[in-house]
Amino acid sequence: MAGYIAIPKLSIAMARATIVEWKAEEGEHVEKDSVVLVIETEKTSWQVKADLTGYLHILVGEGTEVPPGRVVGLLAESIEELQQIQKDPENEIFIDSGDAEEGHQKETATAEKAHPQPVFPRERAPISPVARKMAEEHMIDVGQVVGTGPGGRITKEDIEKAIEKKHDLKAGKLPADADYHSKKERSAIPLTGMRKRISDNMYRSLSTSAQMTIMGEMDMTEIVKLKRSFQSSENNDDLRVTYIDLLVMLISRALIDHRDVNCSVIGNEIKIWEDINIGVAVAVGSEGLIVPVVRDADKKRLGELSQCIRTLVNKAQTGDLSPDDVTGGTFTLTTLGKGGISVFQTPILNQQESAILGTGPITDKPVVRNNQIMIVPMMPYSLTFDHRAINGFGAEKFISKIQALSQTPALLLV
Structure with missing residues (x-):
């Protein structure tokens, strides 16, 4: 009896997957535990392995979107069985998506993470x-x-x-x-994989929301002092914090008092979320950005936040993020980092969130205070928000809260 190759349910939120590539041709002999199929969810790529040895019969072709539990291929035990299957094609077959998720069904393929693939000439x-x-x-x-x-x-x-x-x-x-x-082409890069997903998501975001961006600069004097105090505390992993860790802490605490920013527009409703889950944009080689999510950021102390972010960044850079690591976000932080140009940006919303904060590098700048010129570490910021859910006054109050918290960051450690 032929075995099934089915789409596994990789997370609770997973609704569809795209068949990217069959690693074997129709009728090809496939060995047990070999990668037979690559699929993509909205956020990640996964490899599907065969749970048994057999001859491949493809039911669903590349580029097709299918739901979890859908059987997309069969593995015949013999050439004769393969020929019989090819003569009498099966109708749509589904297995229980829970079985696909757990991988306990005897004749169902299993899935594991696909690492980023190189772009060939x-x-x-x-x-x-x-x-x-x-x-x-x-x-x-x-x-x-x-x-x-x-x-x-x-x-x-x-x-x-x-x-x-x-x-x-x-x-x-x-x-x-x-x-x-009429132009001489130097090279062509296929818009596929992660690049394609990012392109589609950004286009969809701009097409389905009323995005507005406010910009300014933030005094980071106290944050810089706090960061330096941590640097002087050697051999303490809990104090190995980065500016990203501190920004996530500031954002999560500000959202506690401004729940109206921690929201999503879904259908004809603005849903205010109880959970405060902060997405942190991470660069993945030349492919673009991926946004792992720090869940319940408002409930974590600084050391916990720092460890959680380090773990997620490492998983992103090694291709080990699971679908649960990149779903459930309610707000996103994206930063240009140390090497970024100190200019303002207009970050695009990470759907279905309603706000994203973009920051630039902290640089010393001349600032006039009390009629005197002072050198102050300043950080450019850009807050993009969905004007359908958040008005300009609400966005300004949220930024003001972050600025106020940044003046006394040590209080957040208590």
Whole structure:
């Protein structure tokens, strides 16, 4: 009897997954525990391994979105069974999504985290067998074709477009994108994987919310003093804090008094969240940003916050984040860090949150106080918020609360 390859339920919030790539061809012999499939949820990539040895029959193709529990492939025990399955294709099959999540079903595939994949040069781009045959017949250089399939895979449709353009050029007909073709291309980077997810999420965010940004600078004198006092306390892991740790602490405490900022617009309601879960944007190589979430940040002491953030950042950089690590956020912090340019930014909301704070590096600047010029460590900030849920006055009060807390940060340690 053929075994199932099903979509595992990787988190409570997971509703769909996209089939990115089958690691084996139709009818190919697959060994137990080998990676047979790569899927993507909204935030992460996962590899699906085979729980048994068999011959692969693909039920659902690449690029298709499916729910957890959907059986997307079968593993036949013999060639004869494979041929019978291919003659009599199965209808949609589902297993209990709880079984998929736990991985206890005997003949169900299991899943583990996929580490970021390198972007290969165009001449090594993956291509479907049908597309390769068409390219050879029509003498199309696949190295010049940008694949639109999952993982940058060159599809039949991509080759058909290349053939059409080739015929148009021979006939002296300029294509609609003639200006594009008049330029010499150096390279092409497929908009796939994490880049594609970020692109889609940012576009969706700007398209579905009324985003407004207020900007200013914040006096960080007391925060800098506190950070330096921690640096003088050697060999104490609880005091190895960063400015990000301190900012998360300030934000979480400010949200306690400004719950109206800790909200989401869902349907025709503005939902005020009891939980204060702060997302911290982390750069992942050249792929972009991922936002792991510090849950119940308002209930953690500084040492706990610091340890939690270090753990999440390490998991993000090694590709070990689980779906639960990147879901459930109610507010996001993104920072340019030490090497960033000291300018204002306009961060884009992390859906379905209603506010995000962007900060720049802390730099010494001349400031006039009491008719005197003083050198003060200042930090640029940009607060983007959904104007449907938060008005300008509410956003200003929230920023004022953060500024007030930053003047007496030691009180937050009590």
